[in-house]
Amino acid sequence: MAVCPAGEDVIGFYKQSKKDFTAEVLKPLQEKVEPLYVIPGSDAEAHARKRYPHKTLRYVENSLRPRNLKTLLQGMPLSFQRGAAGDLDATYHFTFAGSESATVTIIIRASTISILDGLHGEPNLRVTADTATWLGFLAKENNLPWALLTRRIKLHGNLKWLLAFGKCFPS
Numbered sequence: 001m002a003v004c005p006a007g008e009d010v011i012g013f014y015k016q017s018k019k020d021f022t023a024e025v026l027k028p029l030q031e032k033v034e035p036l037y038v039i040p041g042s043d044a045e046a047h048a049r050k051r052y053p054h055k056t057l058r059y060v061e062n063s064l065r066p067r068n069l070k071t072l073l074q075g076m077p078l079s080f081q082r083g084a085a086g087d088l089d090a091t092y093h094f095t096f097a098g099s100e101s102a103t104v105t106i107i108i109r110a111s112t113i114s115i116l117d118g119l120h121g122e123p124n125l126r127v128t129a130d131t132a133t134w135l136g137f138l139a140k141e142n143n144l145p146w147a148l149l150t151r152r153i154k155l156h157g158n159l160k161w162l163l164a165f166g167k168c169f170p171s
Contacts, residue, residue, distance in 0.1 A: 041170035043083040062171035065139045069100040069131050072138070073115055076169070082111040085168045090161055093123040098130040108168060125161035128154040140171075 014021040035058045038045040048057055062079065066072035085108055092106040105116040105123070127134075133152040136142035147153040155162060 039170055041081070041084060041167070043081045046083050066135060068135070069096055069102055072135065073102075073104065076106070076115060077113055079169050080113045081168055081170060084170060085111045085113075087111075088164050088168070090124040090164060091121050092161070092165060093119045093126045095119075095126070095128045096131040096134065097128070098132055100131040102131075106165075108165070113168070123157065125155065125157035125165070127162070128156070138171075 010021070010025065013025075030052070031054070033054055033056075035056045036048045036052060037058050037060050038048055039062050040059045045057065048055065066075055089109045090107075092108075094102075094104045094106065096102045096104070103117070103119050105114075105118065105120045107114040107116070107121070129147075130152045133142055133147050137144055137147060137153070144153065148155065
């Protein structure tokens, strides 16, 4: 209810007077001392610290664990953290192989993300990965150093670009 208190039982009051609704319904909820659940390093954490300093932050893990490439690519814009991206200006080429294959360009610029089919432009980092291994790495089931040693994930470029990419998707 604290997230979205405007059910059918109060929508009439909201439509009648937004000012009164805010004062009588929203303000008490915003001022209530209660825990807020956030992902560490997320934009939600930064917003909660600033907007609700009186609330206790409780940390949770990102429960989004894509099990296929299509779900991963569709979910990236949703889990992308604009604040964490900051002034990052980078282009990434991903080549996925194995049970699912695809080539994808991911551009992070001006706190936005663009995902394009195919390889476009000059990348800061090229990642070639077995799809199942990459998805396992994201789900914390596979170890990145081991995947790099066994060549199931190959990086072409400076590792700092992968670290910068990871900060845009805290978990």
